[in-house]
Amino acid sequence: xxxxxxxxxxxxxxxxxxxxxxxxxxxxxxxxxxxxxxxxxxxxxxxxxxxxxxxxxxxxxxxxxxxxxxxxxxxxxxxxxxxxxxxxxxxxxxxxxxxxxxxxxxxxxxxxxxxxxxxxxxxxxxxxxxxxxxxxxxxxxxxxxxxxxxxxxxxxxxxxxxxxxxxxxxxxxxxxxxxxxxxxxxxxxxxxxxxxxxxxxxxxxxxxxxxxxxxxxxxxxxxxxxxxxxxxxxxxxxxxxxxxxxxxxxxxxxxxxxxxxxxxxxxxxxxxxxxxxxxxxxxxxxxxxxxxxxxxxxxxxxxxxxxx
Numbered sequence: 001x002x003x004x005x006x007x008x009x010x011x012x013x014x015x016x017x018x019x020x021x022x023x024x025x026x027x028x029x030x031x032x033x034x035x036x037x038x039x040x041x042x043x044x045x046x047x048x049x050x051x052x053x054x055x056x057x058x059x060x061x062x063x064x065x066x067x068x069x070x071x072x073x074x075x076x077x078x079x080x081x082x083x084x085x086x087x088x089x090x091x092x093x094x095x096x097x098x099x100x101x102x103x104x105x106x107x108x109x110x111x112x113x114x115x116x117x118x119x120x121x122x123x124x125x126x127x128x129x130x131x132x133x134x135x136x137x138x139x140x141x142x143x144x145x146x147x148x149x150x151x152x153x154x155x156x157x158x159x160x161x162x163x164x165x166x167x168x169x170x171x172x173x174x175x176x177x178x179x180x181x182x183x184x185x186x187x188x189x190x191x192x193x194x195x196x197x198x199x200x201x202x203x204x205x206x207x208x209x210x211x212x213x214x215x216x217x218x219x220x221x222x223x224x225x226x227x228x229x230x231x232x233x234x235x236x237x238x239x240x241x242x243x244x245x246x247x248x249x250x251x252x253x254x255x256x257x258x259x260x261x262x263x264x265x266x267x268x269x270x271x272x273x274x275x276x277x278x279x280x281x282x283x284x285x286x287x288x289x290x291x292x293x294x295x296x297x298x299x300x301x302x303x304x305x306x307x308x
Contacts (some may be wrong), residue, residue: 001054001266002027004285008292017297018022031251033214034068038251042258049305050226050261052292053252056268059238059287061230063263064117064245065252067217069155071162071303072210073098074204075260079139081131088137089206093128095141097206099125102145106162115150117245125149144212148247151217163209172209180229216252223307224261229298233291234265265291 009025012018026046028037055062055305075095080088102123110121132142149158220227224244234240248270252262267288268280295304 001056002267003289004235004267004288005052005054005292007289008296011293012296013298015297017300019296019299020174020301021303021305028251034070035215035251035254036251038254042254043235047258048202048260049262050224051252051255052226053255053262053264054266055246055250056270057246057264057266057275058269059234059264059265059284059291060244061227061234061265062244062246063220063222063227064115064243065153065218065264066121066148066150066247066251067155067215068249069123069158069214070212071145072142072148072212073145074140074208074210075130075209076206077137077139077141080137082135082137085137088139091138091141091206094206095128095130095143095149097170098166099128099143101166105169107166109161109165110149112149115152115245117243118150118247121149122247123148134207139177142302148249149217151219153214155211155214155216157209159209161288166209172270178247179206199299215249216257218252218256218262218264220251220256220261220263225307226261226263227307230263230265230291230295233294237287237291237294238291266274 005073006025007304009023010019026041028035028041030036031038047263055081073095075098077089077091077094102125110123115121117188125143126146128141129143131138134171147158153161197286222228222231229241231240246264248302250264252264255262265286269284272278300304
């Protein structure tokens with residue numbers, strides 16, 4: 001998409017057919033680590049009115065995506081010799097109840113709402129680590145959780161809801177399972193990756209929920225001028241029949257948060273991403289270049305953001 005966008009800009013410039021807008025080509029790094037580059041760009045004060053973010057959309061216009069929410073959950077127990085388990089508190093055993101909550105009550109809660117373009121929110125446990133030796137009751141266990149949240153609630157609202165429901169689940173489970181260790185049912189607490197754990201957290205929470213990273217969802221209005229101008233081109237050239245949403249996130253999150261009207265568009269198929277033989281069909285590259293060039297030249301001397 002870098003090649004397609006730069007080629008379209010170069011051709012339009014050489015022909016003297018650029019829009020009247022001030023145009024920027026911006027390349028950012030580490031999008032897959034929750035948009036490190038675009039976050040830094042926004043923090044340094046870069047602003048524009050609208051953005052086309054290059055993604056593998058098969059040359060179709062995408063106006064919605066889910067919000068990434070990456071959590072790290074840690075359970076704290078007390079180690080002892082495994083031959084005397086009653087002397088300790090097994091952090092891995094406690095974590096099984098957290099995983100049970102995520103794939104049970106929490107998933108059911110998330111599935112109560114559906115987005116017309118994005119379907120339902122999801123949350124999956126993707127890594128787990130804990131324990132130090134086969135004959136020692138583990139004092140700590142940690143999981144990482146990948147959430148993809150549909151528009152409608154802010155990330156703080158979702159994380160607060162998660163912790164409240166997790167706390168209720170742990171308290172109920174402690175009563176029904178006969179846990180007599182008070183730390184087994186203490187409340188969950190949220191802490192952001194930007195703030196250190198407080199002494200209060202350390203004292204009262206054997207289950208700690210850390211928001212590792214997050215970005216807002218994308219839901220660009222279909223009547224936005226950029227959408228109105230790009231959608232007909234995607235319909236004609238790529239056969240797009242209506243608005244599209246995707247489950248993955250992109251650099252649109254930080255842009256949207258900064259008030260920049262954003263969309264996704266570009267060559268390639270996301271199904272080929274993260275594969276051993278990742279590739280780009282050249283026909284897609286040429287088509288993306290053609291659509292971008294047409295968008296620029298059809299608006300020669302006027303603004304891309306003027307209503308149609």
